[in-house]
Amino acid sequence: MQQGRDLRPGRLTARLLILALLLFFFGQALRVAVATSLTVDEGLHIASGYSIWRTGDYRLIEEHPPLVKLWLALPLLSLPDLADPASLPAWQDAAVPTTDSLPLLELAQQLLYPYRPVTRWLVPARAMSALLGTLLLAVIARWSHEKSGSVAALFATALAASDPNLQAHAAVAGTDLGAAALVTLGLWQAARFLREPRLRSALVTGLLLGLALSAKLTAALLGPALALAGLAQLLTTPSQGRKRLVWEGATVVAVAGLTLWATYGFQIGQVPGVPFRMPAAAHAVPILRLLDHSQGGHQAFLLGENSTQGWLGYFPVAFLIKTPLPGLVAIVGGTAIGGWALCQTRHRRGWLSRLLSGPVVFVAVYAITSILSPLNIGYRHLLPLLPLLYMGSGAIVATSARTPVPARVALRAVACVLIVAQAATTLSQSPHLLSYANALVGGARNGWRYLADSNTDWGQAFLALAEYQSEHNVGPVQLSAFIFYDPSMYGVDHTPLTPLGGDTPAVFPSRLAPPAGDYAISATPLDGIPLADPEMYD
Secondary structure, eight states: OHHHHHHHHHHHHHHHHHHHHHHHHHHHHHHHHHHSOOOTTHHHHHHHHHHHHHHOOOTTOTTSOSHHHHHHHGGGGGOTTSOOGGGSHHHHHOOSOOSOSHHHHHHHHHHTTTSSSTHHHHHHHHHHHHHHHHHHHHHHHHHHHHHHOHHHHHHHHHHHHTOHHHHHHHTSOSSHHHHHHHHHHHHHHHHHHHHSOOHHHHHHHHHHHHHHHTTOGGGGGHHHHHHHHHHHHHHHSOHHHHHHHHHHHHHHHHHHHHHHHHHTTTOEEEOTTOSSEEETGGGHHHHHHHHHHHHHOOOEEETTEEESSOOTTHHHHHHHHHSOHHHHHHHHHHHHHHHHHHHTOOOHHHHHHHHTSHHHHHHHHHHHHHHHOSOOOOGGGGTTHHHHHHHHHHHHHHGGGGSOHHHHHHHHHHHHHHHHHHHHHHHHHTTOOTTOOOGGGTSHHHHTTTBOGGGTOSSTTHHHHHHHHHHHTOOOEEEEOOOSSOGGGGTOOEEEETTTOTTOOSSOTTTTSOOSSOEEEOHHHHTTTTOSSTTTTO
16 A cells, blocks of 8 residues: 555656646647648648538548548538538539549639638648647557556657657648557557457447548558457467457457448448449549559659659658657667567567567558558658657666666666757757758758658748748749649749749740749759659759
8 A cells, every 4th residue: 555655646747747748749739730831732631521521422532531631621610601612613523533633622722722811721620630649649648658657658758749740740731640640549459459358349449440441541551460460369369269359350340340431421332343332432532542643653752863653762761861869769779679678588479479469560561561662752651650669669768667776767867868859859940840850961951852742841831931021021932832722822922933833834944044033942843843854943
């Protein structure tokens, strides 16, 4: 009893600190949400979700399943003067579900972009993303505490709360951060189910995995990862319990499928190329869109080169450049210490159970798949890995309780330094966190020399450009940017250049001797995306 009373203040302090970290993260995300302009994909996601809410029709679902988009668009239902999507020409032009992005782009241009001020619909949608980010941190804290205690929970949550990439995408009305939150939530529950299989746990696991599958197609990688972890669990389960585990595993799969179907309103429809009607037929649209995208290639930039087929080294390089150095130190150090501890495990069953656990297998499957993918879409694709890597680092810090006092003090001091350093770095660059790059490449000022698109310039800086023009009395600028909206909605005084629009030809004939004037070339076109001539603005 005395020991329990001694632990209570420490536990209460840890909980209060974690709550403070969650509030800090949410507040920082809102700050970024208000201070940055609309990014390339946000209008498409919000318009897609809003059109489903208003019409119940999934014809403009495009490249991603509906759940996160529905969540983001929910506040827009309170805007009484926002048009009915079904009344717009773009809706009529998309009579059937299509894998083409143009109808959804036109809907966003007709539905959202004329609605002023932009903040009335954009900031509430971004706040919904910030709530998903806060949920992610709460799952990290709870899972870490269950697995390794309050010290691990504090360290892992602090690293995640101060991560510039998580903060940046929590402030964007996109699907990446929401998918990371739901994937982590599903993995946590799946780990609890595999540890102690019960019918109730199977039902909850199926529900949460179904929600993850409804967030983003990459969540489908949960399937092979958890199947392998489940097989390992089955092989180590006594024979009398194997039949029950199989039936409960089947329950998980069935409930996950029903949950995915529910996010499509229990729709039954026609899938192109299939002679009969199927449940959740609209889910085929994102899948077909992804297949088309993969076959057609994705224009990307890495280390000064342009390609549509990608590089095997893209995501490793992006991870090294975009992950903050304190986080990298924690991840690499935690992985090395954890690997060393695993090698010391004498019992093969214990060694395999750790190596084939759901989170470890998911990290391996997700990382390998990302490296092999020709779609080099940006660091944001790696967000589902960060919570698991930070939790692994937190577990290593927690093991210091079993080490001699000097080693324990030293390890926890290093952990505190890493957290403070990461938070300071993030705060110093906020609110411009999408362009974050670490000191390995000289910081954000040089990040565009190595990566492009959502890694550096995703359309988020037009508020800053308008402020610069006002403060320095700069008149109209010749502006090149890769966005789908008119930046004059933010007060930018400009004449458009390709790819933004205007009468500039696909290949700028006077690029070697441009007319005199002020030019603003955003980083993504400067890196050659999406231009017919990647060197147009060199």
